[in-house]
Amino acid sequence: MASSTFLSASSLFATKHYLLLIPPQASAKGYTNNNLRVSNSPSFVLRTKNSTHLQGFVAMQEKDASTLGDDLKIKIPHVLSVAGSDSGAGAGIQADLKACAARRVYCSTVITSVTAQNTVGVQGVSNVPEDFVAEQLKSVLSDMQVDVVKTGMLPSVGIINILCKTLREFPVQALVVDPVMVSTSGDVLAGPSILSVFREVLFPMADIITPNLKEASALLDGVQLETVDDLRCAARLLYDMGPKNVLVKGGDLPDSSDAVDIFFNGDNFYELRSPRVKTQNTHGTGCSLASCIAAELAKGYPMVSAVKVAKRFVETALDYSKDIFIGNGPQGPFDHLLRLKRHSQDCHRLQAFNSSDLLLYAVTDSEMNKKWGRSITDAVKAAIEGGATIVQLREKDAETQDFLESAKACLKICRSHGVPLLINDRIDIALACDADGVHVGQSDMPARVARTLLGPEKIVGVSCKTPEQTRQAWVDGADYIGCGGVYPTNTKENNITVGLDGLKTVCMASTLPVVAIGGIGVSNARTVMEIGVPNLKGVAVVSALFDGECVLTETRKLHAMLSESNIDGYTQKLII
Ligand SMILES: Nc1ncnc2c1ncn2[C@@H]1O[C@H](COP(=O)(O)OP(=O)(O)O)[C@@H](O)[C@H]1O
Ligand SMILES: Cc1ncc(COP(=O)(O)O)c(N)n1
Ligand SMILES: [Mg+2]
Structure with missing residues (x-):
């Protein structure tokens, strides 16, 4: 090159x-x-x-x-994991797939052994016949543009020899060897018979080997490793066996308040140190670390960066997962994607988006709250008690930190009432507080990008004035459309008013539910809701609720009015 x-x-x-x-x-x-x-x-x-x-x-x-x-x-960067299956999915092939997915790298798999394993230990091991390991290797390597091969459990000399032979036939950019021998639970996954073929055949082909304390000790004929200095000596001795780099992992180092790993590249030692996360959920840390190193190498990063990122990744995932509970044994799995906790939290919005939520859509305004001397949370609480069916925080002037704190507090209130909370424009705030979604305007973050960033289940709304914008919002994966200003309003300067005719045109063209916005209140909400078009599901209001003495009273009035108005028929028939 x-x-x-x-x-x-x-x-x-x-x-x-x-x-x-x-x-x-x-x-x-x-x-x-x-x-x-x-x-x-x-x-x-x-x-x-x-x-x-x-x-x-x-x-x-x-x-x-x-x-x-x-x-x-x-x-696409591609890692091939050659490893054993862990039925508990904390370690082995399953950990490798999750680590690579978390690091945004494709991962294919060659299974060397199937273990019956859980958080208590390993109950059974059934190795895959050598010929069939060879067949899997050939299938993947002959076709799939693998960048990096990562090995885990290689349970027999025959399987290691087949792997080395196949790698000579189909060379890859890098080989990461995690010399798995004993599980965290102490069960043997590969016996001492493999030691010599590791040392003599596989290690000289490796770009990095990543033994843990016990494995490093076994590879060095049982030498005791108890201190960080011992890890350094071990790294040098293992380096002499032929790999280009060595990482001796100190996750199991006794009496250490930090998790210390030693990296040696033949010239320099690096001491990688992170605070030891107090958790039982460390099953699969070694497999995940090696997969992450492989993933970063596949992306093209240099070895030292790959190792640093991998260590940080494991540390972050352990910290996130420290309190999760899966299984009754001493070593639980952790959550590579940092996703599990949110979904099990009581306060997560459990219902899917329902277009009837748009009926009375309260949009906050920091100026109005200031003017009437109330906090944003008080405003939201009163609006919900008065009957608001969805809330959007539109805090154009707020400092980011204040906005985030308010958003978190409002989210708590909304969740306890089953009312969705959206954030206007600020995807970062929505992500940081795990809000239910965002509302974006035509010149904000494009809806397609917002959807990608927030994921498939969050709510995305888009302001539209024309049929063309409406069609685009649908294509971009929006859930609803905000159409306006229907009437002139002083909450938005220089905003073109579309009028009832413009609202009708957008509703007729829309395949998404529509909420009308702009100058709507008790005096005209009925007129708006009774224009007789499909998809009009409600009204979004700012001033009518928040530019007054009592938010609760104003919201109740509007809610009563909307409940009475004739919004069945058309509005029940949603075309999506
Ligand atoms: N409790 C912990 N807190 C933070 N990092 C940890 C913890 N336990 C292990 N690690 C890190 O996880 C990686 C895997 O290490 P280790 O558990 O020693 O390997 P193995 O899983 O192969 O036995 C290392 O980077 C280690 O420093
Ligand atoms: C199939 C399989 N492969 C590897 C490990 C090592 O697990 P750990 O990363 O916790 O040492 C395991 N327990 N099972
Ligand atoms: Mg471990």
């Missing part, structure tokens, strides 16, 4: 374009998918089997990427 071109991923993403690097002669020569690969992070790099010079690049719009022919596609 003497003359390859490297561009930073961040500069590429900033342009909202995918950049595809194409040597001018590539299409002319008709390169196939196999010898022309584009990888995306941290650099977009064009690789060709015969090191073809890169002489130019083409920038294309994101949507144009789908029109690409088979000969030029975006290469």
